[in-house]
Amino acid sequence: MKKNVLSIALASVMSTGAANAVTVYEKGDVSWQLKGDFQVQIRQKAGQDEDSFVDYDDAELKNRFTYKLNNRTKAFAQIDYDLKKEKSEETYVGMDFGGFSFLLGDTDLPSDDFGHEKAWEGSSFEDAFNEVEESSDDQIQIGVKFAGLELNIATDVEDAEVDEEGNTIQTKVLVDAFLYGEFGNFDFGIAYQDVETSPNSDSIDTFGVGVGAKFGPVSLGADYSENDDVEVLHLSSAFKVAPKVKLGFGYEMAEEKGVDIDSWYVNATYKIHKKVSLLAEVNNTDEDDSDAGYVLGMRVKF
Numbered sequence: 001m002k003k004n005v006l007s008i009a010l011a012s013v014m015s016t017g018a019a020n021a022v023t024v025y026e027k028g029d030v031s032w033q034l035k036g037d038f039q040v041q042i043r044q045k046a047g048q049d050e051d052s053f054v055d056y057d058d059a060e061l062k063n064r065f066t067y068k069l070n071n072r073t074k075a076f077a078q079i080d081y082d083l084k085k086e087k088s089e090e091t092y093v094g095m096d097f098g099g100f101s102f103l104l105g106d107t108d109l110p111s112d113d114f115g116h117e118k119a120w121e122g123s124s125f126e127d128a129f130n131e132v133e134e135s136s137d138d139q140i141q142i143g144v145k146f147a148g149l150e151l152n153i154a155t156d157v158e159d160a161e162v163d164e165e166g167n168t169i170q171t172k173v174l175v176d177a178f179l180y181g182e183f184g185n186f187d188f189g190i191a192y193q194d195v196e197t198s199p200n201s202d203s204i205d206t207f208g209v210g211v212g213a214k215f216g217p218v219s220l221g222a223d224y225s226e227n228d229d230v231e232v233l234h235l236s237s238a239f240k241v242a243p244k245v246k247l248g249f250g251y252e253m254a255e256e257k258g259v260d261i262d263s264w265y266v267n268a269t270y271k272i273h274k275k276v277s278l279l280a281e282v283n284n285t286d287e288d289d290s291d292a293g294y295v296l297g298m299r300v301k302f
Helices: 002-015
Strands: 022-027 032-043 053-068 072-084 086-095 100-108 135-147 148-154 169-170 172-183 187-198 204-214 218-226 232-241 245-256 259-273 278-285 292-302
Touching: 002 022, 086 259
Parallel strands: none
Antiparallel strands: 022 032, 032 053, 032 292, 053 072, 072 086, 086 100, 100 135, 135 148, 148 172, 172 187, 187 204, 204 218, 218 232, 232 245, 245 259, 259 278, 278 292
16 A cells, blocks of 8 residues: 555656645645655765765655645644655644644654754754754644744653663653744744653753844854753854855864864755755864765755
8 A cells, every 4th residue: 555655646746847846636625745855975974984875864755734624724744754764754743723833743843943054964063952852753842923933842742761771762852942033134043952861860951042144145154052961053154156056164163071072064065956956065073083074965856
């Protein structure tokens, strides 16, 4: 059954050739839209004596089912399937009432949208949230839009668990929140996360604030995030040097348990088509005897 559904979806994509999401089915108030995101790259991590490898960064089909209940209310379901890993990446259901929405299931946490990183792969930390928890298998998430701002708040349904030796096998996100706003050429984001790693331990609080600006072909960003284990300052910039070519730069200063680690990256993206890109990146850290890493790849979306 799974193979038949996948074959039908792929046939629809190839027959339409559309650059945006493909409408696989639409009748009355019911619709099924399909998107694809495929990125394959040759990669070598920065460090000592690292080997190159082929990385399937994305190989996803994203299914969105929508039911229009009235002029303002929609019910939806999202199922994203990773073809390489052969498993679901995101699965959730929810309702959208216009300025208010909620969902239940497996998806990225709100704080995953924090930051202005321009790297394809080269940032050592990116932000302090990624060092604690960046996903949640069973969460409730609420979204509110008001006065040009967007606030998303999530919490885990299941409790933290440890094995017989006291090692964490499942964390519990008590609170994960992200507030985002845009005003003219500027944007800002504030994120907060409280994670319990075991039932008997103190939770880990992570806080972050970031600002960005865009002036024509140039965009700039600065983000700061911290918790008890790591502190990260990330500076980034990107600008178009030609209609289809964009360059990105970033420098990161991080401190993890008293050890300072600085890293940098430089990349270029060439858009062959609106949804087809070639990418290249060089990155490294200031750690002793660290060899530069690189990324060479291609991304195709629809």
